[in-house]
Amino acid sequence: MLITLSELADKVPDGAKIAVPADYAGISMAATRALIRRRARNLHIVGVPTSGLQSEMLIAAGCVKTYESSALTLGEHNPPPAFNEAVLNGSINIVDATCPAIHAAIQASQKGAPFATLRGIIGSDILQHHPDWKVIQNPFNETDDPVVAIPAIQPDVAIFHAPLADRDGNVWVGRRRELINMAQGSKTALITVEKVTDDNLLENEEFAAGTLPSLYIGGIAHCEKGTWPLAFWQGEDENGDHIRLYKSMAKDPAGRAEYLEKFVFGEGSPS
Amino acid sequence: MLITLSELADKVPDGAKIAVPADYAGISMAATRALIRRRARNLHIVGVPTSGLQSEMLIAAGCVKTYESSALTLGEHNPPPAFNEAVLNGSINIVDATCPAIHAAIQASQKGAPFATLRGIIGSDILQHHPDWKVIQNPFNETDDPVVAIPAIQPDVAIFHAPLADRDGNVWVGRRRELINMAQGSKTALITVEKVTDDNLLENEEFAAGTLPSLYIGGIAHCEKGTWPLAFWQGEDENGDHIRLYKSMAKDPAGRAEYLEKFVFGEGSPS
């Protein structure tokens, strides 16, 4: 099940709906660069529940048709130039949601349920603009009780970076349970990992509790510092200088092309 | 947060809706006996998704008003005498469900959602007899597409046995994630544990991945062999001889009273 980064990127077809986690949960920037190198097109990104530099760079590289999430944020490095330009000129479809609705839609897919219901949201303008949600009457209440019905989102593939895989193809994600939900709610998962261990993760109950079994996984690439230049959990720190460099270069399409040439197609990044 | 078994039983009021797991997930038979000793009445048991000797004994002791689950099974020791007698003479309410619907109802409560939807179930006679479920049209499909809507179940308290607690009141449940769902979907959780550690479980990422945080817990009692005479995960084995003894004594109300006198009110059990 261990494959190379470029093999991993080849498993994501053009037009695929890809689920990616928020920055705190382990972003596979290595897979992101591999997708840009294979010139992926028309991707539908689902940021679970938000996304950041990963989606900004995929948008900058022209890989994205639709961006569906609750936010796109570079944190202290906001605003994201390619995303904001795409929003303004309408060059990508934006589906704005709210974090718990994204989680609920992914979890509905994980359960094979047609839709989930949620409290809240009613009164937010995102509801009027969302192409998929419906407000329905709670069938268990005889008085007026509108609830938001949120159809399942089943991505074609979940893509993320995790600390550890074993040689049987199981991956440890620890307390980042949304990664388990994303993988099980998607048709498959493609994962880059910091380390590979010879011990089977499921044979140790402490590790098993935080392990995604191989059944749900379509490929694993061993890739140290796979989140660079983003932080990774409590380990790898964010490379703020590099993100500032991206920001300074990415002000316009020409600058973005130059950045990608140097740091994605070229030798300027660790993966 | 560490309390005695009888303090733990005192926290379960008469009439409470209690969620208990299936035998493979860690049954607090110690808490069960403490509930019988405090002469709890009118309990509404939710077996997540099934129950066994625990519910059989609570029924035998007259603690139960309603039994809601997908099965009550003693495994190779079937049939359960008090349960089968209560079913036949209608002395308790039975709400028969199917395992995934119980999980979905608990998870809906965990998400604060009014109801969940599930595929399947349609065509089963449990659907006609279930007091709470409704068949609704999938609002996202224009052609006929009936789905089962399952309202959230929010138990007053989840009760189970786990391997390990720390002194800050966190409890490790490992890969038995349904215990996390049950605790978070209930108003509180009362837990007996095999061991107590001085180390904070959340400070170790391997343990944290399988830990229920103290926020969700109303009390923990330290109680070795707390599942006796049932098995506990892969550790404590089932005491088949004792279960056979129960069965041989529990054929009628007098025999059941004698069993309880000896093994619950008396000195015949380890807790």
Next chain:
Amino acid sequence: MSDIENRKLLISIIAGLLKDCNHVAVGASSPIPGAAALLAQELWGQPKHLNILGSVKNNFFTNGAQELFDCAAQGRIDAFFLGGGQIDGSANINLMGRGDYPNNKPRWPGTFGSAYLYMLIPKVILFREEHSKRVLVDKVEFISAPGTSDETVYRKGGPYGLLTNKAFFLFDKEKQRFNLQSVHPGSSLEDILDNTGFEFDYLADVPTTPLPSDEVLDVMMTKVAPRLKEVYPQFAEAVLAA
């Protein structure tokens, strides 16, 4: 044919039904299906993924008791086993009890996950050793899970066949009837007709179920028994290693 030989036969039949599966799940108290899944793995390297409830070594679920059902709903389980106190000719199964619900006599444990898994797992093998008119009835008294559904109902799964200690039937989804495929050694078409409470299709010259080869019996003893021991030590010892 001894009971042990009969059970080995059942194991070999089921194994053959699992060799095209990627992921097979086996429920509680199911030593024969468990042994069959392990046998298929030993013989053909399939099913690649296997979950035997109660096993630690052959159970990779890590998301709690709901994962079995979620996994089925995701379309990630190819085969599963269901039984029933009653099974009828339309493949309806009754796990609830005899008599009028809810005051059944006897009451059986309950429906478990059958009302869900039967609708979602493509190859559900109905398995009940007892072949009698008491079990194989014309019409079940309670439908825990229906054998068939009308076309408006979402249904990805359902009955593939029915295996007893006397015979193996395929379920014909078009005709909504069982079709007798083979009769095990020691039984006969007449015996099957006498002991089956529902009507079914059959050929007058119905084949005899082939016995497992010596090679297969050897794999059961040397490879499957040691693996099955973890969950079913008595069965592994008394049946497979015998």
Next chain:
Amino acid sequence: MSDIENRKLLISIIAGLLKDCNHVAVGASSPIPGAAALLAQELWGQPKHLNILGSVKNNFFTNGAQELFDCAAQGRIDAFFLGGGQIDGSANINLMGRGDYPNNKPRWPGTFGSAYLYMLIPKVILFREEHSKRVLVDKVEFISAPGTSDETVYRKGGPYGLLTNKAFFLFDKEKQRFNLQSVHPGSSLEDILDNTGFEFDYLADVPTTPLPSDEVLDVMMTKVAPRLKEVYPQFAEAVLAA
């Protein structure tokens, strides 16, 4: 009043609002609310439970990113903080952007969990340092989360008050208007009226916000700064320990 003094004042005000809470959650990029929650714990032992996003030591969630939202929906989070590029007099907040959606200019990151948490957490404190007509508007251009809802809508939570670097308002749920509670030293009622884009209720002799005591400032420096450092090292050093 220096920026640092002003921020310490804000921390002390927020801390006072959290002392009756059992569980407080603090979102991303929120050093002042984070410091305030830690200060309340140090001063009063409350909130007993605290989740600071980005922290390891002060974050006990173990069920993934959805736990914050699930926990709020369960009624287990007592207080939370929201900001907004625009906040209006009905306590509507806009985190989406200026101009016409979806082609906003500027576009801000997005709604995050605000559309949910604002409806479910009883004490939501609106916090935005900048006090200007650009931010505090008559009507937001996009409602990320509404300040009020009609009675058919399930709503357990909502705005408690609004804190800026100039003043603190309470939100009057009956009148659906803000009510000016106190003006920070260095500002004045006139300054507030000049720089607020929405109408609000006030007393002519509005009180001045009391400064934190030396004891409280000492706790910030000696107890809160070391704990906050884990998540906000620069802020802890530059503001709290100064």
